[in-house]
Amino acid sequence: MEAFFAELGRSVFSRWKKENFSLAAFPQIAREALEKRPPAKHVDLPALMRGFLLEEEQPAQSGSDFGQPELIVYDNPRFYIQVLFWLEGTMEIHQHEFSGAFHVLAGSSLHSEFSFENARAVSAHFRVGDLKLRRTELLETGATVPIISGSAHIHSLFHLDTPSVSVVVRTHNDPGTGPQFTYLPPHLAVDPFFSDPLTARRKELLDVMEKTGDPAYAGLVGKMLGDLDFERGFFILQSTMGHLAELGKWERAWKVFERKHRALAAQVKPTLEEIAWRDGPVGLRSSVTNADHRFFLALLLNVPRRKAILELVAARYAGNPVETVLRWAEELSDASGFTTWILDAEFPLEVPVPAEEQAEVFLGALRYFLEGGKGKLSRADAGHFRAALARSSLRALVA
Secondary structure (H helix, E strand, O other): HHHHHHHHHHHHOOOHHHHHOOOOOOHHHHHHHHHOOOHHHHHHHHHHHHHHHHHHOOOOOOOOOOOOOOEEEEEEEOOEOOOOOEEEOOOOEEEEOOOEEEEEEOEEEEEEEEEEEEEEEOOOOOOEEEEEEEEEEEEEEOOEEOOOEEEEEEEEEOOOOEEEEEEEEEEEOOOOOOOOOOOEEEOOOEOOOOOHHHHHHHHHHHHHHHHHHOHHHHHHHHHHHOOOOOHHHHHHHHHHHHHHHHHHOOOHHHHHHHHHHHHHHHHHHHHHHHHHHHHHHHHHHOOOOOHHHHHHHHHHHHOOHHHHHHHHHHHHHHOHHHHHHHHHHHEEEOOOOOOEEOOEEEEEOOOOHHHHHHHHHHEEEEEHHHOOOOOOOOOOHHHHHHHHHHOOOOOOHHO
């Protein structure tokens, strides 16, 4: 395997040298090199793993925790090639402080690209703006995508198979393109590499108070929010919102933050609501092992509109995508003696249907929305079902 990656590295170096090592030229050079000799067609992955485990002569490895794991298979003073294994499905929305291209060596991924509009720097490590989804595509084994450093390439990858494996040809660092922001939709960008030890210790101390049931918890959080700057106040609010809600003190804490930061606070509440919502499908994915169901959850988490979801289902599976989604919904349904669930969507109590008939009625209501309002469903019942689905992981299907 070293021979393949050494040849790939020499090819990239030779072409880049002719371009005087222009950073602007590197993504296209890396992409073309990967497409000319696709690793998916030339790399024996089990042999690569055996060789890495048994052969002593390997390129110097980094201390990075990017990848599960990351293997460096070629190193050059100007760039390197890494093989990244991914065991978990979710990757945050992010940008890079390096450039190059990545290639799907094994598995598949859902790839989404974004823009961050109306950006405003609150500090060197924190921005507010409007995160907009530009497009989502399904990347199968053999696909190659360029990486452009900085905010010109904001993206996320949801890995669909375990493991998914990527080959990345990348620069070490592109000066002037940082920080390498992570984006919290719909409005915030944070620098995940910025270290604020005081805030970290305060959050940990609040965790101690939460676990021990300290009655001073909510009052102290409120005082902190009334004193802290916007950036640190946000992180304290994010860390404590779950327990504050359990205590019935969330609205009071939010009012303190809102009074202090006024217009800026308007960007925070929908972001915190989105963070709380995303915990649902992410948590569900850890308990779902079927590959088709995991793909469905990936779509629900990453694609905000019904039409786009159905298009991606049609691209991966034969047959009517509505019927495919309904089959998955039925397989992911659960009924107790009193109510019926589809994933985390509960049958609305306002619709008077006997428990034994709820599953059929619920799936019929879901079909109604998937088909754009076709079929028989009263306006009142449609409103109740829409509200129930909109509160759940299935919200995109009624958007």
